[in-house]
Structures are given as structure tokens and as C-alpha cells.
Amino acid sequence: MEKSIVAMNLFEWVPGYAVQIAEIDEEHKLWLRTMNRFHDAMLNGTGKKFFRAEFAQAAQLLLTHFAHEEKLMTAAHYPHIGAQIKEHDGFRRTCRMFMERFERGENVLTVQLMLAVSVGTLRHGASVLRFAEYLRSTGHAAA
Amino acid sequence: MSGDRGNGGNRVRLDVILRSREGAMPLDVQPSGVSTESLGQVIAVLDSLNHDTEQGFMSIGAKLADFMQTVSAISSELTALANAEHGQKASLVLTHALDRSTRMSAAQGDRDGGLAGMRREVGLLKRTLSGFQETVETFRTLGLLTRIETARLGSTGADFSDLADDVSLLAGQVQSKVASALSIADSLIPPIESAMREISALEAEQTSDLPALISRTLASLSSFRDVQDQAKESSNRLGAKYDAISDGFKKLIVSIQFHDITRQQVEHVVEVLQRLTSRSEPGNGNPARHPRGTSAVLELQCAQLADADKKFAASVETVERNLEGIARTVLEMADESRAISGLRDDGTGSFFLPMEQDCSAILASLSHTAKAEVATLATRKGLAKTIDKMSGSIQEIQQVETKMRRMALNARISAFHLGDTGSALDVLAGSVQQLASECKERSQSLVTSLHSMSNAATSSRGEDVQDSDSAPEDEYVGELRQAVADLHSSTESSFALISQIVARGDRLSADIATTRQNFSAGALFAEAVARAQESMKQIGDMIQLGAPLDDSEEPESGLADFMSHYTMQSEMDVHQGITGVATVSSPLAAQIGRQNLPSAAADDLDNVEFF
Numbered sequence: 001m002e003k004s005i006v007a008m009n010l011f012e013w014v015p016g017y018a019v020q021i022a023e024i025d026e027e028h029k030l031w032l033r034t035m036n037r038f039h040d041a042m043l044n045g046t047g048k049k050f051f052r053a054e055f056a057q058a059a060q061l062l063l064t065h066f067a068h069e070e071k072l073m074t075a076a077h078y079p080h081i082g083a084q085i086k087e088h089d090g091f092r093r094t095c096r097m098f099m100e101r102f103e104r105g106e107n108v109l110t111v112q113l114m115l116a117v118s119v120g121t122l123r124h125g126a127s128v129l130r131f132a133e134y135l136r137s138t139g140h141a142a143a
Numbered sequence: 144m145s146g147d148r149g150n151g152g153n154r155v156r157l158d159v160i161l162r163s164r165e166g167a168m169p170l171d172v173q174p175s176g177v178s179t180e181s182l183g184q185v186i187a188v189l190d191s192l193n194h195d196t197e198q199g200f201m202s203i204g205a206k207l208a209d210f211m212q213t214v215s216a217i218s219s220e221l222t223a224l225a226n227a228e229h230g231q232k233a234s235l236v237l238t239h240a241l242d243r244s245t246r247m248s249a250a251q252g253d254r255d256g257g258l259a260g261m262r263r264e265v266g267l268l269k270r271t272l273s274g275f276q277e278t279v280e281t282f283r284t285l286g287l288l289t290r291i292e293t294a295r296l297g298s299t300g301a302d303f304s305d306l307a308d309d310v311s312l313l314a315g316q317v318q319s320k321v322a323s324a325l326s327i328a329d330s331l332i333p334p335i336e337s338a339m340r341e342i343s344a345l346e347a348e349q350t351s352d353l354p355a356l357i358s359r360t361l362a363s364l365s366s367f368r369d370v371q372d373q374a375k376e377s378s379n380r381l382g383a384k385y386d387a388i389s390d391g392f393k394k395l396i397v398s399i400q401f402h403d404i405t406r407q408q409v410e411h412v413v414e415v416l417q418r419l420t421s422r423s424e425p426g427n428g429n430p431a432r433h434p435r436g437t438s439a440v441l442e443l444q445c446a447q448l449a450d451a452d453k454k455f456a457a458s459v460e461t462v463e464r465n466l467e468g469i470a471r472t473v474l475e476m477a478d479e480s481r482a483i484s485g486l487r488d489d490g491t492g493s494f495f496l497p498m499e500q501d502c503s504a505i506l507a508s509l510s511h512t513a514k515a516e517v518a519t520l521a522t523r524k525g526l527a528k529t530i531d532k533m534s535g536s537i538q539e540i541q542q543v544e545t546k547m548r549r550m551a552l553n554a555r556i557s558a559f560h561l562g563d564t565g566s567a568l569d570v571l572a573g574s575v576q577q578l579a580s581e582c583k584e585r586s587q588s589l590v591t592s593l594h595s596m597s598n599a600a601t602s603s604r605g606e607d608v609q610d611s612d613s614a615p616e617d618e619y620v621g622e623l624r625q626a627v628a629d630l631h632s633s634t635e636s637s638f639a640l641i642s643q644i645v646a647r648g649d650r651l652s653a654d655i656a657t658t659r660q661n662f663s664a665g666a667l668f669a670e671a672v673a674r675a676q677e678s679m680k681q682i683g684d685m686i687q688l689g690a691p692l693d694d695s696e697e698p699e700s701g702l703a704d705f706m707s708h709y710t711m712q713s714e715m716d717v718h719q720g721i722t723g724v725a726t727v728s729s730p731l732a733a734q735i736g737r738q739n740l741p742s743a744a745a746d747d748l749d750n751v752e753f754f
Contacts (some may be wrong), residue, residue, distance in 0.1 A: 005219065005220060005223050005640065006216070007643070008216075008643055008646065008647060010642060010643060010646050039639055039642070039643070042635040042636060042638065042639035043639040043640060043643070045633060045635060045636040046632070047632075047635045047639075048631075048632075106503070107502075107503035107507065107631075109499050109500065109503055110499070110631075111496060111499045111634060112496060112499060114635075114638070114639070114642075115496070118642075
């Protein structure tokens with residue numbers, strides 16, 4: 001791609017995502033940064049290289065994050081926790097599927113992966129907004 | 144955006160001109176019956192109005208640079224997408240590869256057939272070798288009969304006693320060599336069958352054949368070229384739109400700058416009102432020395448505010464119209480980019496997906512082909528060595544046969560010398576000779592089989608078999624693999640770029656929508672002006688009602704002095720409209736007088752200094 005093309009942050013952190021729990025907020029930010037770096041690599045045609053070097057770690061981060069989030073939701077008696085876990089499971093399956101394919105030596109389908117994680121990330125973003133609102137409304141987090 | 148404010152040339156810096164104007168408004172008229180407190184409230188409303196509306200305009204001004212930058216980025220990205228040499232080299236390689244891959248598929252059939260043929264050859268070899276077993280038994284029988292016959296002949300047949308021993312000995316040797324050859328033949332079968340199983344398993348893993356995959360990828364590339372054509376058209380359209388958007392932004396900036404004119408008008412009104420309050424008689428708070436003059440001043444200020452309101456409304460309307468136009472164009476661009484990608488909200492629908500899958504399948508197919516060739520090569524290398532060993536055994540059998548034939552010939556000559564007595568031995572020697580000839584034919588057939596197998600083992604990869612342990616990936620496969628990998632890289636790159644264009648468009652649309660939503664200066668201004676006018680009218684009415692009638696007082700007392708201090712043509716026009724007295728423009732007012740309305744100024748956009 002031409003040098004004049006400047007990568008933008010495809011995924012943006014918005015203040016509404018903040019659940020006011022530093023650990024969770026940092027994990028969200030880190031994931032978005034990772035996704036933006038993946039996008040940047042794809043823009044340069046080096047998505048596979050990025051995947052080989054970093055995706056395992058990124059997927060691990062996501063799995064750990066979901067565990068943290070579910071623990072927090074349980075503690076906060078979040079009424080939509082069931083739907084949230086279902087959504088997490090879908091995202092977990094997606095990540096595992098790509099990792100397994102990679103470990104089997106299959107070619108990495110970066111476009112497919114980016115689409116899958118983009119859809120997953122956007123869905124998660126909407127869920128996080130809902131959860132953050134719940135935490136604020138129930139006094140678990142500062143408004 | 145120009146940052147060179149010192150090099151204005153003909154540019155009109157409205158804000159600097161208006162703000163630098165020195166001198167106060169003339170105010171010889173005195174407040175009469177004016178409520179200082181009420182006027183103070185009006186002043187506060189107008190001051191606050193100027194501040195608030197300025198904030199509204201400034202927030203739009205601050206966004207403009209971002210908007211322009213984003214539109215420019217989208218334009219560059221669409222151009223890059225249209226001009227990307229996406230897969231052009233890959234397309235050439237793939238077209239060439241289609242022909243080659245068809246042949247490769249045929250070679251795959253040959254490979255399978257070759258191994259199966261070798262498997263058949265080994266079977267034949269074994270059957271031929273098994274045939275030697277009977278020959279050996281016959282030899283042994285002939286040796287025994289020879290021994291019996293020589294014993295019967297007694298001393299006459301003494302010369303033939305060695306013949307019996309030799310036949311037995313040679314039969315033993317043949318048996319030993321045949322057993323060895325059979326053992327070698329047995330060892331040939333497992334690797335061939337193993338290779339056949341491995342190749343068969345690899346073929347089962349392959350979901351599509353290579354030529355079909357390559358054809359599909361070429362079709363996908365053709366689809367991408369359509370996308371590029373669309374991007375090119377979009378880029379061209381965007382070029383025109385970009386000009387329109389830039390023009391819209393310039394008009395927007397002019398409209399924003401015209402806020403300075405209305406602000407100045409409002410400031411002038413505030414200044415007059417402040418002077419009215421500051422000159423009120425101390426003590427009563429309701430001075431009424433010149434009630435008719437004060438009332439006329441208030442009426443004039445109401446008219447100035449009404450004029451400012453009209454201009455402000457026109458300016459706001461232009462801002463909103465321009466923002467709406469820009470938003471519409473940006474939205475069209477975003478929609479167009481999304482249409483190019485073919486992406487649906489759930490992440491499906493894009494031709495990029497099958498294209499990537501086909502690239503991946505081609506690479507997998509190449510990998511399978513390479514593995515199958517490695518397996519075949521390894522098998523053939525092993526077979527070649529084994530066949531060499533077997534050839535050694537067959538050569539030894541042939542040597543034994545030669546000895547037998549020679550021995551049988553000698554025996555027949557000796558039997559001939561014996562005459563009738565040796566006729567039986569002659570028959571036996573003839574049989575040995577016949578048998579040896581049959582052996583020769585059989586071993587010749589073995590040699591032919593081995594030669595054929597040896598050829599099959601070394602035919603396609605003769606050099607590799609002999610000299611190399613490297614994978615059989617020739618230059619062509621390497622080139623194809625690289626081309627497909629490059630194609631995938633450019634596919635993901637173009638996909639990422641389209642995603643970026645779509646995201647930029649969406650974000651810009653949302654940003655403009657928010658900016659439009661937050662831009663409430665028009666309503667704010669109209670409401671505040673209406674309130675101020677109402678208050679001033681009430682104050683004026685109160686003055687008229689409460690003050691003693693003084694016929695000597697001229698209603699327009701002192702108003703004429705305002706004329707020389709106006710800085711804008713519109714102020715003079717309003718003044719003339721109220722008093723009926725034609726004004727004389729000040730040099731400053733004449734300079735900026737033509738800058739009356741945004742629409743007029745917009746005709747000369749090049750003279751406008753951006754923020």
C-alpha cells in the first residue's frame with residue numbers, strides 16, 4: 001500500500017466504556033490497541049506475521065479478561081450475566097478456532113479473523129456500555 | 144488554513160478590523176426615565192449572548208480542520224485503493240499456473256499410476272522368482288537321475304559322476320539366489336504400499352483440485368478489478384465532491400466570520416446602553432433629562448439588533464446548510480465505500496472472504512502436492528537401492544545358468560562319445576540344457592521387470608533420486624506459492640484500507656451530525672434579541688409615559704452624531720431607515736461596507752482568511 005496512507009485507529013475507546021474499575025478498563029484499552037495494531041499490520045500486508053507473533057498472547061489476554069469480567073458481573077449481581085457469558089463463549093470459540101487452525105499448520109485467514117474479531121469487539125463494546133451503565137446506576141461505579 | 148496573518152494583502156480580517164476600532168460611540172443624548180437596573184439586565188443578556196454564540200461558532204471552526212483532514216484522507220485512500228497494483232503480478236503467475244497446474248494434476252495421476260504399476264511389477268517379479276523353485280526341483284531330480292544312470296553304467300559312466308554333483312550344487316546355488324531375490328522382492332512391497340497409502344490420504348484431505356482453485360481465484364481477481372474500477376470512479380466523483388466540500392467549508396468559514404459583524408453590532412448596542420446607564424442622574428436611578436432622545440436611541444438600538452438578528456439568522460442558515468451538504472456528501476462517500484467492500488453488518492458478503500479462502504486452499508493444495516511428491520520420492524529412492532541389490536542377485540542366477548548350460552553341453556558331448564550306452568545320459572544332459580535355457584528366459588524377464596521398475600523409480604526425479612534429499616518443490620511451485628502469498632497480503636491490505644475508509648466516513652458523518660446537533664446559536668440569538676428588544680421597548684414606553692413633555696426636545700437629538708462612528712454599512716442603513724437621514728460613510732465603514740452578508744462575501748472566497 002502507498003506510503004501516504006496513514007493507519008487510523010479502527011477501534012476507538014470511548015469514555016462510556018469505562019466501568020471505573022482500572023483493571024477491566026485497562027484490559028479493554030489493551031485489546032483495542034492490539035486490534036488496531038492488527039489492522040495496521042494488515043494495511044501493510046503483514047497480518048500473518050502479526051498473527052504468528054502476537055495473536056496467542058492477545059487471545060490469552062481476552063480469555064483472562066472475560067474471566068475477570070464474569071467475576072465482576074457475578075459480584076455486582078448483573079442481571080444480564082447469562083447473555084454476557086454466552087457472548088464471551090462465542091468470542092472464546094472464535095479465538096480458539098483460529099488458534100487451533102494455526103496450530104494445525106493451516107494458512108491464517110487474516111481477513112476472516114479480522115471480520116470475526118471486529119464483529120466480536122463491536123458486540124462486546126455494546127455489552128460493556130450496558131454493563132458500565134448498570135454499574136453507574138447501581139452505585140457500583142462513579143458516574 | 145493560513146497561519147500567515149501578517150501577510151493579508153487584500154484579505155479582510157474582519158475580527159481584527161472590528162476589534163481594533165478605537166473610539167467610543169457618541170452619546171450626547173441622556174437617559175431619561177430609564178431604569179438603570181432594567182438596562183443592566185439587557186446589557187447582561189446581550190453580553191452573554193455574544194459570548195455564547197461565539198462559543199458555538201468557535202466550536203464549529205475548531206472542527207473544520209479535522210473535517211477537512213478526514214475528507215482529504217478518504218480521498219487519498221480511495222485513490223490508493225483504485226491505483227493499488229493489487230495482484231497484478233499474481234494474476235499473471237496464476238494465469239500461467241492454470242496451465243501448469245492442469246499438468247501437475249495429470250502428473251499426480253501418473254504418480255499414483257506409477258506406484259501402482261511398480262506394485263504390479265513386484266508381484267510379477269515374485270511370481271517369476273517362484274517359478275525358479277520348480278526349476279530347482281527339476282534340477283535336483285535331474286541330478287539324482289544322472290547319479291542313478293552313472294551308477295548303472297559303472298566304470299563306463301565314471302566321467303559323469305561329477306555331472307550329478309555339479310547339477311545338485313548349481314541347483315542349490317540357484318535356490319539360494321532365488322530365495323535371496325524373493326526376500327528382496329518382499330521388502331519392495333511395504334514401502335510402495337505405504338507411499339500409496341500416504342498419497343491416498345493426502346489426496347483425501349484435498350477438497351478441491353488445484354486447477355479449479357486457480358480458476359476461481361482468477362475470477363476473484365477479476366471481481367477485485369471491478370472493485371478497483373468502482374474505487375476509481377468513486378475517487379473521481381470524490382474529487383468533484385471534495386471540491387464541493389472544500390467550497391462548503393470555505394463558505395462555512397465565511398459564515399462563521401460574519402458572526403464577528405453581528406457581534407460587533409451587538410457590542411455597539413451594549414456600548415450605547417452602558418453609556419445610557421452611566422449618564423443617568425445619580426440618586427434617583429430614573430433620569431429623565433431627555434426622555435424623547437433616550438427613547439429614540441433605544442428604538443434605534445432595537446432596530447440595530449433586529450438587523451443583527453436578520454444577518455445572524457442568514458449566517459446560521461448558511462452554516463447549517465453547508466454542514467448539511469457536507470454531511471450528505473460524506474455519508475454518500477461512506478455508503479459508496481461500504482458498497483465497494485460488499486460487507487454486510489454481520490461481517491459477511493465481501494468477496495474478500497472467498498478470495499482469501501481460495502488463496503489458502505491453493506497454498507494447502509500446493510503443500511499437499513509437495514508432501515505427496517516427497518513421499519513418492521522417498522519411496523522411489525528406497526526402491527532404486529533395493530532394485531540395485533535385486534539386480535545383483537539376478538546377475539548371480541544368470542551366472543549359474545551359464546555354468547549349467549556349459550556343463551550340460553559338455554555332458555552331451557561326452558554322452559555322444561559313449562554312443563548308444565550314453566543315450567540316457569544324453570537325454571538327461573539335454574534336459575539340463577533345456578532347463579538352463581528356460582532359466583535364462585526367466586531371468587531375462589526378471590531383468591526386464593527390474594529395468595522397468597528402475598526406470599519408474601528414477602524417471603521423473605532422476606537427479607533428485609540420485610543426488611538430493613531436498614523437497615521436490617521446483618521453481619514453478621515456489622513462484623506460485625510466493626504469488627499466492629503476495630496476493631493474500633494485498634487482499635488483506637485492500638480489505639484493511641476499505642475498512643478504514645468506511646470507518647472514517649462513518650466517524651466523520653457522526654461527528655458532523657453531533658456538531659450540527661450542538662449548534663444552537665441561531666435559536667439562542669433570536670431568543671436573546673427578542674428578549675432584549677422587548678425589554679428596551681418597555682423601557683422606552685415607560686420613559687415616554689413617565690416623563691414631562693418638553694416640546695423643545697428634538698426626538699433625534701444627538702442621533703446624527705452616531706453616523707460618523709459606524710463601522711459597517713448595515714449599521715448606517717439601519718440608522719438611515721430610522722432617522723431618514725442619509726449617512727456619510729467613514730473610511731473604515733466604506734472599506735468593509737461591501738461585506739454585508741455571507742452570501743455576498745462568499746463570491747470572493749479567496750480573500751477570506753481561514754482560522
